[in-house]
Each structure stands twice: as C-alpha cells, then as structure tokens.
Amino acid sequence: MSNVVRSCSARQLFDKGTKRYLAPHAAWKGRTQPKKLSMVDPYELFAQDDVLKSWTSKISSLVRENRPREAIGLFKAMLVSEQRPNFVTVLSVIKAVGLIGGKDMARGIHGYSLKMGFIDSEVAIVTALVSVYSCWDMTAAIRLYNHTPCKDLVLCSAMISACANNGEFWKAIKLLKAMVIYGMQPNHVTISSALSASADLASLNLGREIHGYSIRRSFYSYVILHNSLLDMYSKCRHIEAALLLFGHMQEKDIVSWRIMIHGCVENGSPRKALDIFLELQSCCVDKADELIIQEVIRAYSQLSENCIQQGFHSYVLKMGFTEFASAVTELLQTYAEFDDIESARRVFDELRLKDLIAWSAMIAVYAESSQPDTAFGLLRQMQMANKNPNEFTLVSLLQACFKVDALEIGKNIHAHVIKSGYSTNAFLTSALIDMYCKFGRTREGKTVFEENPSDDFICWSSMINGYGINGYGEEVLECFSNMLHRGIKPNDVVFISVLSACSHCGLEYEGWSWFHSMETVYQVKRNLAHYACMVDMLSRQGNIEEGLEFVNSMPIEPDRRIWGALLAGCRNIDGPAEILEFVAKKLISLDPENASYYVLLSNLYAEQGRWEEVEKLRRRMDTRLLKKVTGSSAI
Structure with a gap:
C-alpha cells in the first residue's frame, strides 16, 4: 500500500512559483538598457505585451484544464510565429511536459530555458524543472539543483520533497540541515517533507528533533504538519505518541483520520482503529472515503473472530462503497482470511464493475x-x-x-x-519453480531457474526450497553457496530451507555450521523455526538427551514445533521414557485440546503399569470432552 500521506510535492510547490517576485538583479538589469527601449514605439510595445499575455493565458488555461498536449502544440505555434515567450509561459509549458511525462521534451524545454537565460535569472524555472526531472531522473534533478547558485525557499523545499518522494531520505535530511546552517528558514511545507523522510527511515529520534523544531517555529497551526507528525510517529512504531497528538489536534481533515486509522492497523491495534472510525462517524462533518473503509476492513481482518458481518458490511452496502473495486477486494479477502469463502464469493458477485x-x-x-x-x-x-x-x-x-x-x-x-x-517476472519464475519441484520435477524446476538468470532473491529461495523438499541436500548447499557468491544476502526463510535439508539429509556438520553463522556472519536473527530444524536434526541422529539439553538452553521459549520434533525423535528410536513423559506433558500444557498427546502419555503409563496415572488422564480427557481420533498421531 502506498503511503497514506506525503507532504506537498515538488509539483505543488512549483504551482506557487509564479507568485515569486522578480529577482532584484534581473529587475536592475532591465533598467540598464534605456536606449534600446526608447527606439520602440510605446503603442507597439503595449501591443506586443498584449499578444504575449494572450499566448501565455491560453497555454496556462490548457494546462489547468489538463490538456497538456494541446498546450505544448500551442507553444510550438507561438515559437513559429516568432513570438518570444517570457518565463511565465515557459513555466506553464514545463508543467505540461511534466503531466505527459515526456523525457525528451523535458530535456528540450530545459535547453530552451538555458538558451533564453531563464535558468540563471528565474529560480521558478529551476524549481519547475526539478519537479519534472524528479519523476524519472533524480540524478538530473540533483545536478540541476546543485548547479543553481541562488536558491530560494521554494526551490529548497521542492528538492527536499523530491528526495523524500524518491527514497533519497538521508539526502532530504541533509538538505534541510544545510538550509538551517546557511540561514534559510524552512517553512511548514519543508518540515512536512523532512518528517516524511524521517518516517520512512523509521528514525524516531530524528522525527522528534524535527517535531521540536516545528514547535519552536510555531508551525503547530498547520494541519499538513500535524498529519506528517502523525504519519511519522505511526511509522516509527510509537502509536501512543501519535494518538496523544491526534487527541490534542484542534483541527483535523479527512487525511488526519485516515492516517490515524491506518497507523493503528499497521501497529496491531485494530480495536483502537475501529474506535477512531466510530468517532469519525459521530463527530466529523467529513465522511469516510473508500481509503478509510479499506483500512477499517483491514482492522476487522486483524481481529480474532469474524465480526465484519455484525453491521459494518451493511454500512458498506448502505454508503455505496461496494461501487469501489478496491474496497470490495479488501472485504472479500477479509472473509477469506476467516475461511468464509461463501461470503467472499457473494461480495465478489455483487461487485458491478x-x-x-x-x-x-x-x-x-x-x-x-x-x-x-x-x-x-x-x-x-x-x-x-x-x-x-x-x-x-x-x-x-x-x-x-x-x-x-x-x-x-x-x-x-x-x-x-x-x-x-x-518470463522475466521473478514472482512467476518462483511460482513455476515451486510448482515443478512440488510435483517432484526438480529437473524442470532447475531449467526454469537457469533460463531466467536473475539476482532476485525469491527465485534462489524457491530453487533451494525445491531441492530441499525433494531430499537433495548437496544440491541445496551448492545452490545456497552460489547465491552467496552472487552477493545475494540470505534471510531467515532461506535459512529454514537450508537447515531443514541438512536435517533430512543427515548433513549434521553443515547444518550446525550454517546455524552458527546465521547471526555472526549474516546478521540473520534465529527464530523458533530454525531451532526446530536443529532439534529435529538431533532427534533424527538419536541424540535425544542432547536435544533436550539444547531445547532447555534456547534463548526463546520453545513452542509445539520444538517439543513435537523432540517427541518424534523419542518415538522413532524408543527414547528414554522419562524424557518422553516430560515432553508429552509439555505438549499437553501447550495444546490441552489435542487428544493425541493424552493418548500417547496414557499408553506410556500403561506400559509401565501406572494405572492410576492412566485413569487420571482419562478423567481429564472426559472433562474436556476429548476423544481419540482414529488414525491420529501426536508426531
């Protein structure tokens, strides 16, 4: 999902460019040529001005009406008629070029601006060009900005906004600091863009610094700045600060509500998101839009039970949001997450377009x-x-x-x-490899992998997993090593495939080697799945006591997977009865509704002649209304 809020874009800043005053040195330069002006008839001069204003007005109107190609065509006709445009005309043309995304035209109007001297004399032209270049060539935008000797607040703000919108977050922060160092005071738009950058960096300390600066500059009355602060605190996982700020906001727009609901959903607080939505419905003149409805549906999907049918679905129907495919798609996916496929299909069928x-x-x-x-x-x-x-x-x-x-x-x-x-799509290549390998056709999977040489991680991960599920341990290690040699950094998922393959194929030395290198060499934090692989490896090798010792020394609390792997090892090699009893009791405490664990422990007691214990377990099963499922196994 795209970012819920972005500060004022470079193009929006450009719209303010025509409101700038003429640069003082340019005005002075115009007054140093009285002889040339005295040779022009006054009536002819005013007539020329009227003609220029007419051309410029028509071009600007076409741009405002979102008819950029016609505006550019009219500009070409203006040049053919030998009418010299001014910088306002060129500003409108640059905006038209930005609307159609014409790279060659952008370079052409840039060259024309250089020829006419507008680059050196009109900062507004530079701002407009930076806006256009930033959509597809940040290098050119930064170069143009750096080569501009006289920068004003709007240009600097536009450059910071462009950096924030294009992933150059630290560059945006550095530009803000440079502005302050050189005595240029940022405005609320500049600060909003910088907050957006710190949000994407998830840098809470940096965001707090900018927040403090905005308070010192008395920017707290601007809703756009408050929205950027809400977004920053939410993305930095400090939802409490965002909620506190939201509660103290005297003025909120629909974006404010959207950010806050989205922030609660992203931070795992669905109930709070629903409370804010109810508050929006009760106290706000602005009604929820389809984007907010999507966030509310996502909040319902995070709940432990399917509550979306309890009124909210009816609200979506009543307010006409079923006309929005995006909202309906979110709704049917939520039903699917609760395994209510029938309701998901009904929602889909009711979607008209x-x-x-x-x-x-x-x-x-x-x-x-x-x-x-x-x-x-x-x-x-x-x-x-x-x-x-x-x-x-x-x-x-x-x-x-x-x-x-x-x-x-x-x-x-x-x-x-x-x-x-x-064929070059990495997700499809990965899916094809997965499919062939799941059918046991590793040769075809390997062919797909080799026909699409890529440094995309998911293709390598799929090939490694494909070898693993088919028992090709040596191939797993070879493919994994090749991936590392290509400079592709592994993640926790691919390590699960590698460790699982080592466990199933008896590659004990290699398994422990990769397990220990995860954090020390590759900075990948181990999780329960990795520990489960190692317990499984020890159990398969018959090292039950060592496996129990390993589990007891784990830095994280073991779950059912860990104890289940140890239990499987005990059953496969007829392990020590005391360990089997200990593990079975652990599993019962973790999953008290699973009858198979009771049965296993009951059988163990029966083999040992401990009939009182057998009777106690049966009474516990009766109390919980548990019955042994035919063909069920605890392993």
Missing part, C-alpha cells in the same frame, strides 16, 4: 482455500468478461495446480507465461 485486481483476488482466494479447482472455473469467467490474467493471477493458478494434481495445466500456464512475455 470488476477490475483485474478483483478477479485476481477472488482467484487467489480459491487457490489458497479447500476449493482450488474453482479457481480455474473463475478464470474462464474472467476471460469471458474480456479480462486477461496478469502475472498475479497466473501465480495463484500455479499454486492451485499442485493442490488439484494438475501438472498438465501447470505446463500450459508455463507456455502462456512464455508466450505473454512474462
């Missing part, structure tokens, strides 16, 4: 559910509606192929991927 994202989302829901075959039926309906599947749709369909044991369909999708030119 289904876009490609909605179709793809519904297909993904079926692909990940217990009804994967329905995904293919929905694909046919999608095609009948003249919607062609995109990369995301095809990824979901490939996932469904394995569930319905449809290798041939998967191969057809692979052919379609090649034909449609999607």
